Amino acid sequence: MPTEEHVLPDTALDVIAPACHDEEEYEMVYHKPTTMVNVAMHYCPGCAHSLVHKLIMEVVEEMDIQENTIGIAPVGCSVFAYEYMDIDMQEAAHGRACAVATGIKKLMPDKYVFTYQGDGDLAAIGIAETLHAINRGENILIVFMNNAVYGMTSGQMAPTTLAGMHTTTSPDGRDVSYYGAPIKVSELMANLPGAFYVSRQAVNSANAVRRTKKALQNAFKYQQLHKGTCLIEIIGNCPSNWKMTPVEASKFIDEEMVKTFPLGDIKVPKGV
Amino acid sequence: MTETKLMKGNEAMAEAAILAGCDAYFGYPITPQSEVLEYLAREMPKHNRIVMQAESEVASINMVYGAAGAGFRAMTSSSSPGISLMQEGISYIAGAELPCLIVNVNRAGPGLGTIQPGQGDYFQSVKGGGHGDYKMIVLAPASVQEMADFVYLGFDLADKYRNPVLMLSDGAIGQMMEKVQFKPYTRPAVDKSWATTGKPKTRNRNYITSLFIQPERMEQHNLKLEEKFKKIRENEVRFEEINTADAEYLFVAYGLSARICQKAMDIARDKGIKIGLLRPITLYPYPYKRLEELAAQVKMMLSVELNSGQMVEDVRLAVNGKVPVEFYGRMGGMMPTPEEIVHHLETLIQYHHAN
Numbered sequence: 001m002p003t004e005e006h007v008l009p010d011t012a013l014d015v016i017a018p019a020c021h022d023e024e025e026y027e028m029v030y031h032k033p034t035t036m037v038n039v040a041m042h043y044c045p046g047c048a049h050s051l052v053h054k055l056i057m058e059v060v061e062e063m064d065i066q067e068n069t070i071g072i073a074p075v076g077c078s079v080f081a082y083e084y085m086d087i088d089m090q091e092a093a094h095g096r097a098c099a100v101a102t103g104i105k106k107l108m109p110d111k112y113v114f115t116y117q118g119d120g121d122l123a124a125i126g127i128a129e130t131l132h133a134i135n136r137g138e139n140i141l142i143v144f145m146n147n148a149v150y151g152m153t154s155g156q157m158a159p160t161t162l163a164g165m166h167t168t169t170s171p172d173g174r175d176v177s178y179y180g181a182p183i184k185v186s187e188l189m190a191n192l193p194g195a196f197y198v199s200r201q202a203v204n205s206a207n208a209v210r211r212t213k214k215a216l217q218n219a220f221k222y223q224q225l226h227k228g229t230c231l232i233e234i235i236g237n238c239p240s241n242w243k244m245t246p247v248e249a250s251k252f253i254d255e256e257m258v259k260t261f262p263l264g265d266i267k268v269p270k271g272v
Numbered sequence: 273m274t275e276t277k278l279m280k281g282n283e284a285m286a287e288a289a290i291l292a293g294c295d296a297y298f299g300y301p302i303t304p305q306s307e308v309l310e311y312l313a314r315e316m317p318k319h320n321r322i323v324m325q326a327e328s329e330v331a332s333i334n335m336v337y338g339a340a341g342a343g344f345r346a347m348t349s350s351s352s353p354g355i356s357l358m359q360e361g362i363s364y365i366a367g368a369e370l371p372c373l374i375v376n377v378n379r380a381g382p383g384l385g386t387i388q389p390g391q392g393d394y395f396q397s398v399k400g401g402g403h404g405d406y407k408m409i410v411l412a413p414a415s416v417q418e419m420a421d422f423v424y425l426g427f428d429l430a431d432k433y434r435n436p437v438l439m440l441s442d443g444a445i446g447q448m449m450e451k452v453q454f455k456p457y458t459r460p461a462v463d464k465s466w467a468t469t470g471k472p473k474t475r476n477r478n479y480i481t482s483l484f485i486q487p488e489r490m491e492q493h494n495l496k497l498e499e500k501f502k503k504i505r506e507n508e509v510r511f512e513e514i515n516t517a518d519a520e521y522l523f524v525a526y527g528l529s530a531r532i533c534q535k536a537m538d539i540a541r542d543k544g545i546k547i548g549l550l551r552p553i554t555l556y557p558y559p560y561k562r563l564e565e566l567a568a569q570v571k572m573m574l575s576v577e578l579n580s581g582q583m584v585e586d587v588r589l590a591v592n593g594k595v596p597v598e599f600y601g602r603m604g605g606m607m608p609t610p611e612e613i614v615h616h617l618e619t620l621i622q623y624h625h626a627n
């Protein structure tokens with residue numbers, strides 16, 4: 001239950017009023033969506049989670065569906081998503097977001113339901129729930145934040161960790177002969193008939209952000225039309241555990257991540 | 273007049289779920305309770321309710337979480353191995369204070385065990401099978417009629433306390449056919465303004481969570497839960513007593529073993545042994561107080577269970593050494609005959625008399 005006493009831990013949470021310092025000379029060109037709670041997020045500087053939160057909430061604001069949208073937060077760095085998104089939300093157990101979403105959506109088929117999940121959450125512990133929800137064509141949106149590591153637990157190998165990539169549990173680099181190759185979740189899931197729209201995007205440049213936003217808009221629109229499951233994979237980052245600056249992380253995405261996880265639409269509905 | 277029907281326990285439970293206004297059932301096949309999913313797969317759509325065969329019990333319980341969090345009456349059922357798989361989800365449900373009904377048609381274990389009835393899941397059910405400090409209200413039916421009645425009761429208690437309720441049945445009661453009546457039922461009005469139904473402009477957002485990362489807040493939440501469990505212990509203890517008025521000895525047994533003890537009691541009484549039966553109906557909260565009172569009256573208690581001796585620990589806790597508390601049980605899906613129990617009782621009486 002959201003109560004006054006329920007505040008966020010650990011990080012100092014200063015309420016930041018959107019301020020334009022010199023309103024005479026400057027024109028306000030961007031504001032945080034009104035569908036977001038006006039607090040500072042706990043994410044590391046440069047982390048893609050905060051940006052993707054905002055993109056989703058921008059779409060909710062633009063479509064004016066705040067009243068009809070229910071989100072499911074995962075276990076991962078975005079576990080506190082419900083502290084930031086000003087909509088009704090449920091916190092799922094690790095990996096079970098798609099089962100929780102199914103429980104909600106089956107009973108409220110006209111509400112917009114989305115899950116927000118990391119790669120450990122979705123592709124390791126929760127792959128069964130994810131696959132079956134998609135196979136059933138649950139009319140939900142799955143936002144899949146792939147940063148190739150377990151961010152929250154400090155950078156262990158994920159199912160999506162690149163071949164040869166160093167993590168705390170693959171200190172010599174991911175050995176595919178031992179752990180298998182990184183799972184291409186979107187390609188895998190696109191094979192299921194229940195998957196209506198599958199797209200892999202990134203948020204490491206202005207253009208990439210625009211494309212991600214467009215993909216999210218499409219997904220919400222398809223949900224409105226009761227089309228089936230939409231899966232938007234977003235190549236995120238984890239500067240802290242990749243041990244890179246945010247700029248280096250952005251470069252790493254363009255130079256390395258996209259080789260394994262090529263960007264673009266993977267399954268596009270015809271004639272919609 | 274309410275019509276009397278002849279039904280299997282599992283089917284009576286399923287029918288009661290429909291009559292109780294269960295909005296959604298999520299389940300996964302497992303013997304000896306697959307009839308529940310089969311029955312509801314056939315019947316729920318006729319009432320425009322949701323029924324779903326999930327990909328696993330892990331999924332079922334998390335679907336229940338989602339539906340219950342959205343304010344709906346949701347339920348799942350399974351048998352022992354499936355209930356083990358649900359424990360994480362149950363802990364989350366208890367932590368997030370969601371009302372729902374879970375039914376365990378107990379089979380004998382451990383491991384894959386056997387599909388025959390057992391009571392080996394007592395500890396798991398009443399002591400908190402999942403992680404963390406939480407309790408479920410646990411109802412133990414001893415007849416097909418009670419399997420139906422406890423669905424209404426279970427949902428109502430779940431709503432009243434915003435807590436998961438477990439019905440702990442077993443493979444025999446689930447499978448046997450008996451007469452059952454479905455009494456008229458009206459669902460009490462409950463406030464579910466906490467549910468995630470979509471946030472209108474007029475209220476703050478609702479969220480369902482069991483996460484309180486600051487220790488101070490987590491402890492506050494724990495204390496709030498404890499307060500609730502205390503209320504449950506004060507208000508919801510249920511049990512049945514037979515022949516206790518003049519009893520010198522006492523059987524303590526629940527569910528199927530209570531049924532067998534009833535027969536054993538008749539045989540023993542014919543032999544002149546003044547024995548009564550206390551049958552806990554709620555296994556949590558447990559009738560400690562009544563057992564403590566009876567300890568001042570009887571010379572010995574005998575806990576009869578289909579396990580290696582689990583509930584007997586609670587009987588001993590209640591009696592606190594005042595009188596001997598003995599145990600008799602069979603395992604592996606084997607059931608004691610009433611004669612076998614009486615024989616054991618007689619041996620114990622002689623032993624305690626001599627000592």
Ligand SMILES: Cc1ncc(C[n+]2csc(CCOP(=O)(O)OP(=O)(O)O)c2C)c(N)n1
Nearest residue numbers: 075076077094118119120121149150151152
């Ligand atoms: C059942 C269970 N196992 C393990 C954990 C510990 N855990 C928390 S988050 C996490 C991994 C999260 O990684 P990911 O889903 O990729 O999210 P990210 O933090 O990278 O965004 C793990 C293993 C848990 N909370 N529950």
Ligand code: SF4
Nearest residue numbers: 044047077151238239
């Ligand atoms: S640990 Fe990684 S994923 Fe988590 S907030 Fe920091 S940068 Fe983002």
Ligand SMILES: [Mg+2]
Nearest residue numbers: 118119149151
């Ligand atoms: Mg990750």
